[in-house]
Amino acid sequence: MGEAAAKQEKARGSAEGKAGERTPDRSNPRAQALLDAAEALLAETGYEGLSARAVAERAGVNKGLVFYYWGSTAELFEQVLERYYAAHKASLAESFAGEGSLRERVHEVIDVYLDFMETHRAYARIVQQQVSSGGPHVGLVRRHLSEVLGMTTAMLAEVTPESGPLAARHFHLSLSAVVINYFTYAPILGEGFWGTDPFGEEALAERRAHVHWVVDAWLAALER
Amino acid sequence: MGEAAAKQEKARGSAEGKAGERTPDRSNPRAQALLDAAEALLAETGYEGLSARAVAERAGVNKGLVFYYWGSTAELFEQVLERYYAAHKASLAESFAGEGSLRERVHEVIDVYLDFMETHRAYARIVQQQVSSGGPHVGLVRRHLSEVLGMTTAMLAEVTPESGPLAARHFHLSLSAVVINYFTYAPILGEGFWGTDPFGEEALAERRAHVHWVVDAWLAALER
DNA sequence: CATCGTTTTGACCACGAGGTCAAACTCGAA
DNA sequence: TTCGAGTTTGACCTCGTGGTCAAAACGATG
Structure with missing residues (x-):
């Protein structure tokens, strides 16, 4: 999982999307909010209580962002x-x-x-x-x-x-x-x-x- | 679950009048087969692997029987x-x-x-x-x-x-x-x-x- | 054979899970 | 002011879960 590689995608803006990948910025406040919400939820309710919906709701954010920023729930939880x-x-x-x-x-x-x-x-x-x-x-x-x-x-x-x-x-x-x-x-x-x-x-x-x-x-x- | 249960009680009450009890015979071979299947499944795959469908399939029996004989999955697992x-x-x-x-x-x-x-x-x-x-x-x-x-x-x-x-x-x-x-x-x-x-x-x-x-x-x- | 209670089935329901996606929005740069 | 990349949303999908139900099949008894 090289996150370093994903960082420098911004430079090639108008060029072309040949390797057209996503470039979600995980330092974004929302991304962090999700992480924090997941952590809090994990502490409170254990692993069971963790679901994309629950985390998103807790973070006051749309569920889709979980996947936009973290790819999958598994990846999010792994970070936590x-x-x-x-x-x-x-x-x-x-x-x-x-x-x-x-x-x-x-x-x-x-x-x-x-x-x-x-x-x-x-x-x-x-x-x-x-x-x-x-x-x-x-x-x-x-x-x-x-x-x-x-x-x-x-x-x-x-x-x-x-x-x-x-x-x-x-x-x-x-x-x-x-x-x-x-x-x-x-x-x-x-x-x-x-x-x-x-x-x-x-x-x-x-x-x-x-x-x-x-x-x-x-x-x-x-x-x- | 609470509402569903309430609904069910009402329906049963008005339809059958008296305390409509079930009389499933748990010594029935099928009931036991379900129990055995649940036990085997529990040993093999742990608590996660347990589901009404999985147990019924394992026992070669219809899923509905799980509820007919044992009322709920929780009750079945409790027995096991x-x-x-x-x-x-x-x-x-x-x-x-x-x-x-x-x-x-x-x-x-x-x-x-x-x-x-x-x-x-x-x-x-x-x-x-x-x-x-x-x-x-x-x-x-x-x-x-x-x-x-x-x-x-x-x-x-x-x-x-x-x-x-x-x-x-x-x-x-x-x-x-x-x-x-x-x-x-x-x-x-x-x-x-x-x-x-x-x-x-x-x-x-x-x-x-x-x-x-x-x-x-x-x-x-x-x-x- | 007909009846009646028990057993068995398969279709069906609601719900929540993870996940996708096109459209809308935001906002800085050209 | 327009453009476009990045962001955000809400509707939607599929799947598996526990659980329900009417109807069919069975089985003993009259």
Whole structure:
């Protein structure tokens, strides 16, 4: 998808439309409005709530513009997801670059991970939806997952073997599962047997403490 | 839908006078064929693949029968999910009833849990779909989750406090996350950086070893 | 055979999805 | 003022969805 190529179409205005392609300007306010509307909608209602109609209406814009600017709904959503993942990766990457003992660094990563989840409450749901339903954007998820896995592996290299049940990839999967599933299950948990609101401050703090405890247990066991 | 339903009620009421009930016999072979077809379809293609048309076609039966026997697609799927959960709960309940030390019992539960997952490969996907997309059957999931949580809590009662970050419910959530997420992420993992087929025998055995290691680490840490 | 309740069918409906398109509009440059 | 590229609109298309319904087929019972 070369967007750079599409930029310089303007020069050949009156010449001829030989390669007569469209030149929608995605920096146009309307195009951005659509993007923002899609993002908001994604956060609020999840992937299901996304439809060309809904997004256009939300943006106060004609539905046709979705296709004029973004080609298809899939492409639009891909942009939104990309934004999301980029933000996640960025915040994680920073935490990975921290200093200190392994334990300190791991805890830092967890905190940042949890912070992101708490701030972007729809994130967990969106990722899980894509993953578990084999949505059209699994490729994106895979790429993202792959990159983050790389960071984890590097960080844990000093204590985990390269293969086998204690390989870093297993811990990455397990840890992210422990983190992410709380947020996807929270709405269900809340209405009933969890007691308090799982998204309440105390509940989140308690869960955070649990996750920290969990990795401490792992690190302690790994040191043998 | 509400208006349509109302219309229908009126029509029926005036036409038949009394509480016009249907008397579809759900033990009818066709009704069962529909149920089986839905189950197969659910396992193969997940919740998305389920549609009245698809199910009927699969069962070699007219689409109208779906509504004649089951009232609505939602009700049909509910039956299927109920079956699924019942099977899961049954197998788990048996394992919970085992004897031996706490550690032995926990490992037994995990093995049974993993066995079930390996046998019913669509299970993880289905549950996660329902949970993460707030599907129409979350209620079912909640009930199921609640029951299984009860078992875990009882089992862990001797080592975990009743509240706080080390409460049994946290471990339940974390453990089931570690177990279930492998199966939802496996398809993604496979195509790329996991190396071998995540559903292959060795990979599954390796993951199983990892999960066992994980809970051993937890139990060890809890014993202080 | 005739009857009557149950079962089965296929045509049909409304709706919302993604997507297309020609016509209308906008607005800067010639 | 005219032109034309880029933009915007609304009508329209196809498809698949859940769901309805009248009529036909079936099956036991009188």
